[in-house]
Amino acid sequence: xxxxxxxxxxxxxxxxxxxxxxxxxxxxxxxxxxxxxxxxxxxxxxxxxxxxxxxxxxxxxxxxxxxxxxxxxxxxxxxxxxxxxxxxxxxxxxxxxxxxxxxxxxxxxxxxxxxxxxxxxxxxxxxxxxxxxxxxxxxxxxxxxxxxxxxxxxxxxxxxxxxxxxxxxxxxxxxxxxxxxxxxxxxxxxxxxxxxxxxxxxxxxxxxxxxxxxxxxxxxxxxxxxxxxxxxxxxxxxxxxxxxxxxxxxxxxxxxxxxxxxxxxxxxxxxxxxxxxxxxxxxxxxxxxxxxxxxxxxxxxxxxxxxxxxxxxxxxxxxxxxxxxxxxx
Amino acid sequence: xxxxxxxxxxxxxxxxxxxxxxxxxxxxxxxxxxxxxxxxxxxxxxxxxxxxxxxxxxxxxxxxxxxxxxxxxxxxxxxxxxxxxxxxxxxxxxxxxxxxxxxxxxxxxxxxxxxxxxxxxxxxxxxxxxxxxxxxxxxxxxxxxxxxxxxxxxxxxxxxxxxxxxxxxxxxxxxxxxxxxxxxxxxxxxxxxxxxxxxxxxxxxxxxxxxxxxxxxxxxxxxxxxxxxxxxxxxxxxxxxxxxxxxxxxxxxxxxxxxxxxxxxxxxxxxxxxxxxxxxxxxxxxxxxxxxxxxxxxxxxxxxxxxxxxxxxxxxxxxxxxxxxxxxx
Numbered sequence: 107x108x109x110x111x112x113x114x115x116x117x118x119x120x121x122x123x124x125x126x127x128x129x130x131x132x133x134x135x136x137x138x139x140x141x142x143x144x145x146x147x148x149x150x151x152x153x154x155x156x157x158x159x160x161x162x163x164x165x166x167x168x169x170x171x172x173x174x175x176x177x178x179x180x181x182x183x184x185x186x187x188x189x190x191x192x193x194x195x196x197x198x199x200x201x202x203x204x205x206x207x208x209x210x211x212x213x214x215x216x217x218x219x220x221x222x223x224x225x226x227x228x229x230x231x232x233x234x235x236x237x238x239x240x241x242x243x244x245x246x247x248x249x250x251x252x253x254x255x256x257x258x259x260x261x262x263x264x265x266x267x268x269x270x271x272x273x274x275x276x277x278x279x280x281x282x283x284x285x286x287x288x289x290x291x292x293x294x295x296x297x298x299x300x301x302x303x304x305x306x307x308x309x310x311x312x313x314x315x316x317x318x319x320x321x322x323x324x325x326x327x328x329x330x331x332x333x334x335x336x337x338x339x340x341x342x343x344x345x346x347x348x349x350x351x352x353x354x355x356x357x358x359x360x361x362x363x364x365x366x367x368x369x370x371x372x373x374x375x376x377x378x379x380x381x382x383x384x385x386x387x388x389x390x391x392x393x394x395x396x397x398x399x400x401x402x403x404x405x406x407x408x409x410x411x412x413x414x415x416x417x418x419x420x421x422x423x424x425x426x427x428x429x430x431x432x433x434x435x
Numbered sequence: 436x437x438x439x440x441x442x443x444x445x446x447x448x449x450x451x452x453x454x455x456x457x458x459x460x461x462x463x464x465x466x467x468x469x470x471x472x473x474x475x476x477x478x479x480x481x482x483x484x485x486x487x488x489x490x491x492x493x494x495x496x497x498x499x500x501x502x503x504x505x506x507x508x509x510x511x512x513x514x515x516x517x518x519x520x521x522x523x524x525x526x527x528x529x530x531x532x533x534x535x536x537x538x539x540x541x542x543x544x545x546x547x548x549x550x551x552x553x554x555x556x557x558x559x560x561x562x563x564x565x566x567x568x569x570x571x572x573x574x575x576x577x578x579x580x581x582x583x584x585x586x587x588x589x590x591x592x593x594x595x596x597x598x599x600x601x602x603x604x605x606x607x608x609x610x611x612x613x614x615x616x617x618x619x620x621x622x623x624x625x626x627x628x629x630x631x632x633x634x635x636x637x638x639x640x641x642x643x644x645x646x647x648x649x650x651x652x653x654x655x656x657x658x659x660x661x662x663x664x665x666x667x668x669x670x671x672x673x674x675x676x677x678x679x680x681x682x683x684x685x686x687x688x689x690x691x692x693x694x695x696x697x698x699x700x701x702x703x704x705x706x707x708x709x710x711x712x713x714x715x716x717x718x719x720x721x722x723x724x725x726x727x728x729x730x731x732x733x734x735x736x737x738x739x740x741x742x743x744x745x746x747x748x749x750x751x752x753x754x755x756x757x758x759x760x761x762x763x764x
Contacts, residue, residue: 107751111656111657112657113655113656113657114616114620114628114631114632114656114657115613115616115617115620115628115629115632116609116612116613116615116616117616118612118657118659118744118746119657119745120657120658120659120745120746120747120748121745121746121747121748122657122748122749122750122751122752123747123748123749124749124750124751125749126747126749182747194656195635195639196631196632196635197635197656197657251739251743251745253739253742253743255739261739261740270739274745278743278744278745279743279744279745280445280742280743280744280745281743281744283444283445283447283744284444284445286445287443287444287445287446288444291443291444299443299444300444302443302525303443303444303525306524306525306526310524326442327440327442327443327523327526328440328441328442328443328447328448328449328451328526329449330447330449378739378742380739380742380743399742401742410580410582410584410590410599410707410709411590413582413609413707413709413728413730414580414582414607414608414609414610414709415447415607415608415609415610415612416448416449416450416580416603416607416608416609417447417449417450418449418450418452418455418511419449419450419451419452420451420452420453420454420455421451421453422436422451422453423451
């Protein structure tokens with residue numbers, strides 16, 4: 107049973123996916139076989155993952171790959187079938203149609219994203235772009251969620267460096283909240299709220315962490331957790347997947363710097379990042395500005411915080427940014 | 436520095452509170468002194484907490500108390516001062532005015548809420564009601580958030596059984612989302628969405644966990660995590676603090692049963708509960724229905740889930756409810 111269900115009060119969708127819990131009844135975190143000492147993402151174990159949807163080769167002749175994208179063995183959603191929307195009395199549900207893929211960032215078990223050379227980081231970003239562009243052709247999908255869970259406390263069940271993507275027939279709540287908010291801002295000011303934030307932060311520099319030609323990394327004004335960090339394109343851009351090669355290289359450089367700064371400042375913390383992207387085929391191009399949100403895990407998020415939507419953060423973003431600016435990498 | 440800051444995109448407020456981080460720079464979870472083997476909540480250690488705002492006595496003559504409510508020693512907000520709203524360029528902030536109190540549920544370090552006799556549980560609920568009614572007279576406050584973090588993974592830094600309340604000059608996001616949603620539902624149907632849910636769940640009983648004369652416990656249709664449980668008054672009620680004594684005893688009975696069922700089913704899991712209550716002085720009385728949301732912690736909430744607002748739940752609520760119905764306590 108895989109189903110999308112809507113909470114009738116708030117309109118929030120959840121995936122109910124027994125497949126994800128198969129290996130451990132109450133733990134959804136199992137992405138693939140985890141056997142003592144065995145890693146299905148490592149070079150040589152390719153037959154333990156489903157056939158790849160994308161492979162980059164170091165040397166196509168020898169078959170030496172540098173990155174593979176494979177369907178998740180315990181997917182949260184299923185790719186086959188048509189998208190059925192159904193009433194269930196007063197409730198609403200949808201068939202659990204979607205794609206769930208794992209981006210295996212390297213054949214090498216030991217190297218983490220933050221420690222890769224920048225051209226490898228660029229490869230990872232390029233794989234996100236390639237997969238989004240491919241999956242966007244499937245008209246059942248409205249959104250492609252790209253994210254990385256690094257470390258057990260961040261929800262990763264594999265230590266081998268990887269990211270994930272989920273293609274969805276709905277738009278995740280945080281993104282639709284951002285779209286509603288930025289559309290509202292646009293209606294009042296005829297300006298992009300993200301562009302306004304960038305202008306402010308580049309000017310007073312209190313919350314600016316670092317910048318390069320195309321991107322800036324900032325501590326947001328109202329961060330939910332200590333050292334929350336956003337990376338934004340400095341010029342208005344709606345969709346991540348429209349990023350050109352030059353900009354992608356620039357993003358790889360800045361992402362790498364930010365991850366290394368967080369590692370140096372917080373002793374290699376677990377972290378999550380998410381690409382907040384415009385929905386597929388989104389037409390109000392002035393009203394959304396894609397960006398990456400990075401959340402290092404330095405405190406437990408108390409259940410009360412995600413249950414209330416109300417966050418208590420002991421670290422002012424000005425101090426976090428100053429610390430990250432000064433830290434040596 | 437204690438400040439409320441608003442995210443300019445989504446309108447989400449966060450508390451930036453350095454006070455909370457004082458004892459541990461990046462850990463906001465410290466509620467009181469934690470010294471090896473010393474518990475400030477225990478009988479005999481009363482001078483280690485600030486003077487109480489409420490005390491219930493077992494025997495007023497001997498001073499033997501059964502419950503105390505004290506201001507949090509490291510509050511997320513400060514009670515003193517006036518509520519100032521300020522622009523900070525394009526951003527919005529407010530002075531960090533509020534109350535943050537700890538409900539010490541028992542003088543006995545060893546007994547947990549689920550194991551208390553029902554009249555002790557009723558005492559705890561009565562203390563919530565008494566404190567809300569008292570704090571509601573302070574016109575600076577718009578909402579009083581009552582919650583319980585049980586267990587380290589749920590964010591509790593003290594093992595001694597306790598709950599917390601935070602009085603706020605704003606309405607937490609989840610509650611305002613619920614109010615928006617239920618107002619919308621009311622506009623379309625002229626019925627309370629929570630009453631409709633109760634009717635449906637009492638009728639088909641698939642997701643009903645247990646009930647008594649005044650309350651019902653259900654697994655919601657679209658739960659965010661395995662075994663998420665809601666307790667709702669069976670008759671439309673807007674505000675928790677208007678609950679009469681008879682109903683409060685009934686609620687204590689059902690809450691106690693639910694907590695014991697969760698303990699039996701999930702091997703005494705860490706958990707959070709939150710009272711979702713109408714804001715203070717809320718006038719649209721038909722359009723909100725207070726309830727308790729209980730979240731046992733059986734999987735890590737991946738950062739991607741709270742970052743995206745999109746949840747993957749491996750346990751269908753029908754199965755969770757059936758299991759909780761059948762479990763012996």
